Amino acid sequence: MKTIGAVVVVAAMTGAVAQANWSSSLDEAHRHFYSGRYEAAASLALDVRSQQPDSLAAFELRTSALHFQMRRALGEPKNRDIAWKQCSDCQKLMPVFMAELAAGQATARARLQKNPADEEALFFLGKLDLNYVWLQLGTVGRKTGWSEYWEARKSLDAVLKSNPDHVRAQVARAWIDYIVDTKLPRGTRWMLGGGNKKKGLLTIQQAAASATEPFVQAEAMFGLWDMQVRERRMAEAVVTARSLARDFPDNQELAKFLAAHDSPRPNFTSAAVR
Helix, strand or coil: CCHHHHHHHHHHHHHHHHHHHHHHHHHHHHHHHHHCHHHHHHHHHHHHHHCCCCHHHHHHHHHHHHHHHHHHHHHHCCCHHHHHCCCHHHHHHHHHHHHHHHHEEEEEEEHHHHHHCCCHHHHHHHHHHHHHHHHHHHHCCCCCCCCHHHHCCCCCHHHHHHHHCCCCHHHHHHHHHHHHHHHHHHHHHCCCCCHHHHHHHHHHHHHHHHCCCHHHHHHHHHHHHHHHHHCCCCHHHHHHHHHHHHHCCHHHHHHHHHHHCCCCCCCHHHHHHC
């Protein structure tokens, strides 16, 4: 009996160490992602899945990182369709993204078949779906993925109905409100359940101000910065970017933005001395 007990304890300790290891690796992957090192984030998220094959968080982070790799490779071309076809990195990464997306969706849906109220599965299914929709709509420039859109909207609404304080779901839902209102024609907006730019902005401002886990707050802050830039609220965007740059000093997008928009503050002390 003592031997059996010892084996159980060792097994439990081994499992706890393994969980701590992949959790720590996922934190590191998040830091890479928010520092703009998308390739490293995608690679490390894949390593996490080798330790924890059903990690929905790793699926979601890896698809996000792959999407941002493609977005960076594509740039801001005048003709998005031609540029996409000519983007060799995009063509290589897209099948990887799609395979990761399908595997993550299948994992989340399998969990929801067993428990339709599984909050984590609902959230990550919605977030994975949105990663695909935003890739198609925002990066590739194709209005497709509407079944994923509706699944995402339904999943996130279910999360927020049961847990209104779920910050990541608030942020993802805010993006739906904002994008539908600002990027789609009126008729399409109505067909997609409507959007609300003001509500999206307010929600993401509140989420960014929430005291929560560091990388959850980072997601909200980056979302707020993005919306502020889109709205040409540059003074507010500079304040947000400064805050983000303190936590992620290696992020080159933040550095470029601040170099272009953050005017140097006058040195009144030096002026007074002169």
